[in-house]
Amino acid sequence: MSARSNILNKLRSGLAGSIPRPDDFDERLVTEPWQYAPEDRITRLRNLMEAVHTEIHQVSSDNWPEKVAAILAERDLANLVHAPATAHGQQLAEYWQQSGSSVQLLAYDRPVEEWKEELFWEVDASITGTVGAIAATGSLVLWPDRHEPRLMSLLPPLHIALLKASEIEDNLYAMMQRQNWSAGLPTNLLLVSGPSKTADIEQVLAYGAHGPKELVVLILEDA
């Protein structure tokens, strides 16, 4: 007998004579305490994310690349990895060309194996989109794909994330329902609620454990 059938048989005999419990999931318990007026969502998100060292700026959807350049200049960074095939990646690249920025614009356009050393050690910053955010917990929702691979939001010490103000949901349940997650998830769906941190030594909070040391969110207001 295989381990699989042994385990399943033991479990089935443990359940002999019992009936499955009904699904009485009460969604009000996870939605009602976490509802906000539309104008309060950004405030809630900001408060929670800023409390865990996230830097947040509200910018207009046509001139945000300027803000990106300013953020990089403040920190005196040498390069930024972006996703050239996305709309925001193109907008950024256009701005870069016009402004003649000295910050090198890198593209994550080949498999990680081809530039692992560089990606792990030499990339200063990354910029990715999000598919929305959750006000209740102060979380960004990232949906990595071919154009914006998973490691983009993890390896560089600075991660800049773009968030459309109109895509902030009240709570995780509402987000799941609106985007119909159960119909199909990507290889790796992520909720990101701040820069990487740890409290493993004496419960003292330290940022930049293994992932980004800094997270900057640009909330794009419709122009």
Next chain:
Amino acid sequence: MSQRIPVTELTSGFRDRAEVALADGQLRTNFRTAMDSLMKKRADAFPDEEEREGLRELGNRIKARALSRLPDLLEQLEAKLTDNGVRVHWAETTEQANEIVHGIIQARQGSQVVKGKSMVSEEMEMNDYLAERGVECLESDMGEYIVQLDGEKPSHIIMPAIHKNRHQVARLFHDKLGVEETDDVNELIQIGRRTLRRKFMEADVGVSGVNFAIAETGTLLLVENEGNGRMSTTAPPVHIAVTGIEKVVENLRDVVPLLSLLTRSALGQPITTYVNMISGPRKADELDGPEEVHLVLLDNGRSGAFADAQMRQTLNCIRCGACMNHCPVYTRVGGHTYGEVYPGPIGKIITPHMVGLHEVPDHPSASSLCGACGEVCPVKIPIPELLQRLRQENVKSPAEGPKVKDGGAKYSRKERLIWRFWQTLNTSPGLYRLFLWGATRFRKLTPKNVGPWTENHTAPVPAKRSLHDLAREHLARNGGQ
């Protein structure tokens, strides 16, 4: 059951370790400080009692529902994961699980493994197993890394190195990594970051645990703050997740309350920095992520707990650690005293199913039954009730058919006879009066040494006159009124 090991020999483990721990001032300060802070954080994270209780009830129902369909859900999970390209393996024992993991590593000719935090891999003692076979297995959670560097085991399921203070970590890093000794926590973490980043880059295989396995979508959900979990599951070409069979939930929406309960109960955080939901290996056109993803489903005694409807509730556990943070025993003796992978109240009720009561005969009774663990449990496991049940199973005779692995570990005919005598004495009025007569007159003859009681207390001595006697006199004096 011919060779019953004497109880005193078995009990020496926990008791001896407890005595050492209790005398260690530094250790007690480290735990007291940490547990006080964790209790406050949890309380602050649940400011609304009604909301908290509603959520705990919902959490309990979700786990009870999942367990009531466990075999079906495991099959559904397997089917969904397989569709998504994840390979699913089943292991009844930790030995089998280790063989599976080693087999996957061998097939890739791997020699370096980097691990995210996983308590199931601790159950398996995977690091040792792989090390013996020439595979380096490095912990990447900062706390686990510190503990591994010092050749220790975790003392808390969420905060593995909580028994150490910064000075102890500073000395450890200095001794083992050759870095300059610094007491600055930020600097210590940056040392860990630099050392481990190279390992993430070079590793052949990443190993992780699973917080929730979602049957509906075939998704493995992991929570963490550091990013080491994401690293371990994204950077190496192979990802192996190991988990207990009880971690499966039916629907994606079920994780909404469970996630909230988990992070708030564990750390007082509304959510962890990362919630990492993995539904498959790298797709053909994707540029990163592991080419292979494996899930190892481990039983290791869980189906034994499952077989009994009362003890099945043990499997509700979502591993938040709140029960140990609130436990007066754990706070005083620390995690290592338990001598097993899972310390504290949850350890006391889950470990007997894994290793048998012979190994942990003192676990069920290392509790004052104050009830704090049951009150804070986010999925409402009645831990005190289960401890009492295990105490009963612990002293059952072989004829009484104990229902837990190695039940009856503390069964003693002598003790049973004493209780039987005590019962007869207290239920036969004539005999009882005779006993009182003797006890009050020969009170000076009671022994000065009555076992463990007299280690810290004076021996009990019967009063000169019994309560019966006093009552009779009182009634006679006030008779008829």
